[in-house]
Amino acid sequence: MSPKQHRGEVTSDLLLDAALRVYAEAGEQGLTVSAVTRASGVSLGSLYHHFGSIDGLVNALLTRWLGRLLGELADAVGQSRDARTGVRALVRAYLGFVQEHPDVSRLLHSSRADRVGMEQGRELRDVQEARMPPLTSWAVRHVERGEIAPLPPALLESLLLGPVVGVSRRWLTVGDVDLDEAARVLPERIWRSIGADGA
Amino acid sequence: MSPKQHRGEVTSDLLLDAALRVYAEAGEQGLTVSAVTRASGVSLGSLYHHFGSIDGLVNALLTRWLGRLLGELADAVGQSRDARTGVRALVRAYLGFVQEHPDVSRLLHSSRADRVGMEQGRELRDVQEARMPPLTSWAVRHVERGEIAPLPPALLESLLLGPVVGVSRRWLTVGDVDLDEAARVLPERIWRSIGADGA
DNA sequence: CCTTTTCTAGAATAATTTTCTAGAACTTAC
């Protein structure tokens, strides 16, 4: 998959990379068709050939990066022994990703993501469905062992990720949070909320 | 402030109401200048006279409703005795608002809100700064009394609202959550995470 | 090679937002 990539794949990548670059520099508003073609050197026709629309391009970008994020989260819980260290690993992996890829995270969290996800989102949902199972089964396993409280999945997910997402959004927009401190403090706090009662 | 409103105020309201109606029916994509002028019967020139841009209009709409939401949250905690019941009241007020105004909530939570908030957001931030203090001071008060753990404000806010926002977004988009159950279960869970240790 | 398919290119078109000019409706001061 390296020396003789089909040229289409190459231009797709050129476009995806350029789109992220443009978004990082010019933000939501600046992410236009012409900005991307200019930044990538790829023609308008190619963009539409590969992605069908500007939202299609954004969607592909989101899909790519959401996959990576979820993959990292799955790895994090996969390598942890008990539920408690799993929570810590998960929170730190998430915050680490945000810190390492702030532009991507901004795109993933805010704005265009929801809309594109809603309207275009076949692929996006596929990625979620492909990458979530490790996380879900991790949770189920520990609920069964009596380590995590038996809550409805949606509530469990919100308790687990809600605060982390909240802190991330805040760091990405306002900036008045210390992510390292959050990584230190949040896990134990979150653990209290979802840990089984007999702790 | 009722019988002789200045006509400008009337058209502003016409536009704001129409914008929400259009958003509810046609979604993100459908919320265009022409759709709003059509739905409101107001001319293009008036729209631009009052709001400067389509984002300006959306921003005003967000400002109006964010103010109401924050007001209801402040009322909720204001009427509660101890910190624990305050948390319960807060969570229920939030979820109640979402259930009562799903379209508004969709707009507030997702998509356009962040972008408009980022770029246009002077007013929006003003509303936040005007309406948050009751909530902040409520938190501070109970931290001082030793009921709530002494966490940095941003972390406290994320632990408190993160899960609630997460559940709301999910209910608004996917729909696979039971909001009444969430209102029953979340408060005690959240309380565990932020309550002072000596409970 | 010849055929078919995939891909590139950019001009033409369409959709949408924003600007601009003109005048109507209201307000204020005298």
Next chain:
DNA sequence: GTAAGTTCTAGAAAATTATTCTAGAAAAGG
């Protein structure tokens, strides 16, 4: 009550942005 100034309404024109379309180059498969 009316002249001068301001706010507001109106919609045509301009600008910006997204999408479609047609033509042909490059690659793949026989």
